[in-house]
Amino acid sequence: MAFEVRPERKPQGRKALVREREEYFRLMDQGVSSREACRMVGINPRTGKRWRNGRRATAHNKAKPPVSRPGEQTGPTRYLRQDERIHIADRLREGASLRVIAGELGRSPSTISREIRRNRSHVRGDQWAYRPHAAQSRADARRPRPKPGKIGQNPELRDYIQRHLGKRWSPEQICQQLRRDFPGRPEMHVTHETIYQALYVQGRGELRRELARALRTGRAMRRPRRQAQQRQPRMARPMVMISERPAEVADRAIPGHWEGDLIIGKNNGSAIGTLVERSTRYITLLHLPMGRAPELVRDALADAVASLPQHLKRSLTWDQGTEMHLHHEFTITTDIPVYFCDPASPWQRGSNENTNGLLRQYFPKGTDLSVHTRGDLEAVAAELNSRPRKTLGWETPAERLAKLLTPAS
Template identity: 35%
Template sequence: MVRKKTGRLTLKERIQIETLLTEKKNKSYIAITINRARSTVTREVNKWVQTDRDKYSAELAHWCAKDDYLNKRNIDKISKYPRLRIYVYRGLLSQWTPEQIAGRLKEEFPNDPIMSISHESIYRYIYAKPQASLNKKLIKLLVRKKTRRRPSKKRRRTGSKILNQVSIDLRPEHINLRNEIGHWEGDLMIGKDQKSAIGTIVERKSRYTLIIKLKARNSKEIAKMFSKELNKLDPIFKKSMTYDNGIEMARHETITKKTGMKIYFAHPYSSWERGTNENTNGLIRRYLPKGTDFNKIDLNTFIEIQEKLNNRPRKIIGFKTPNEVMIKEQSCPKHF
């Protein structure tokens, strides 16, 4: 059995209806011919042909149907149904959010299509004419009371902007064990009003920390300063670094070329994959709390904080200091 078509009638189908009516065919025959339900054809014909003198015009019928549909789409549901409108107004007066109103409607009227609306439609209704007196009153009933609604932000693209990056998934398993020295985690700490930043790099085994003063947050400055500080270290301490997906590491290949270190990238929004670095940033914040303008901090202050962290006994490394672990590793014969 051929399944009957659904949806709105097309102009082609209406032309077929007009032709078959001219040939005096009945509605059942027409329905079978165009593969539509008899009720669909009956509604369409009866709308235009009620007496023997009436004629059906496919073009005119199609234009009117299209116009009706567009007008129906343009009339918002809240304006159309007073009962729904009163419910929305009552909800706003009770200091409910549009999302709460939409949710309660589903709870209270689960089988009533009229009493059903999305929170986005409620927002659109409220902000349709933000300067109108009614809309101003409705906006004041919202929690945030913003006079204009900002356009929604574009979703962050899933594709990385960093070329040739190597995922943490490809990082050798032995690095996870922290038995080998020379594997680091890196990040940026952002200062007041997003206008300043410092680099933080932490060695995974020893917890030895480097705090790097930056003149800018761009990838060129970061590649230059990270490479400069890392190259002050003995080669045994320069094996790899794991970083987040920040675009500031776009020149990671430059760092690899200058230092010989492989760079691995953690997954987006997965700070636990660089847990040592995140914890160390928390320690640094004790000295440089959020809201600090790093541009106003001199280099000696950063060095002092770095020295305090590297000479601080750490339980996780047997109450040794990061500095002591680094010195021991450097003098260990297995590295030569």
């Protein structure tokens, strides 16, 4: 039944204007301005404003909060609330920037920008206005789930995707090709995530399940990776962090503490291992012609330290690279504990980082490191170990190491 303005305009007293309030907010949700909605309902514009924004305390009246509407949320939520949309509209009229508005609401600037772009109302031509109640109505209409999928509603799009999946194209390749083949038809544009969901989400039936075998992984089910308990551990055994390393390592007074890392070749396809003794700066290079798999790095490290005397085998500090996945096996074989640096903290292996920079003169970035033989690596290490170092009082690393080996021999 259509709304009718009350013929008698007597004050309602304690009786609330229930029908007027419902009609007022219904009109606001449709994008009608507040003043026009008040005229159509038959109330004073100040009444509509008080319903929306509440009332401040004055000398004669108590403060009143805004009228709560059914289903309205008041606490912090993932989605914008109506009071936040009202705040956006008020601040836009005042000329505030999107970043300022986002800071006031505790939201991301991109959230505010996306909200205005999605839910603004076109006035005439290219002109638009942001009306919060209409924006709230549009957002509420889009929120209910489940929704019919875009692929399932468009047979042409579905056939195109299935045809290219049959050719073993990846979903990302397909979505980019759709934009090239149908530049003026947004209904034929999807993201690769839409294609994955059409394959993986049960009950949609938008794409044939057997097409999942054409994906690179060949899996018919998505494997979640966001939850920490579902991720593959980086190391086979728990890491011992650098914070637990003995204090004697820091001052470099006691020899036998080493730092290690890999330098990587072209396209991550080759590597050379580097070891630096912290006290003498002596360098040892690991030959890894078959790659940098954990078992290969473990064996190369064990061979490199096998000939050292016991007093030069105290500890090894490494970054958190997966090549040290089998660090516990290296420790069992050599009796050398391994300590791991904190993430993104290369300065905790300063000597090794400096050495890697020197090695790049011999092994430039973007080159294939697998072409170098063991003899090549030994020649480079010998050349660097015979350079006098200012930090060693102009002695060479080889001379310092010889002094340490002479008593032991």
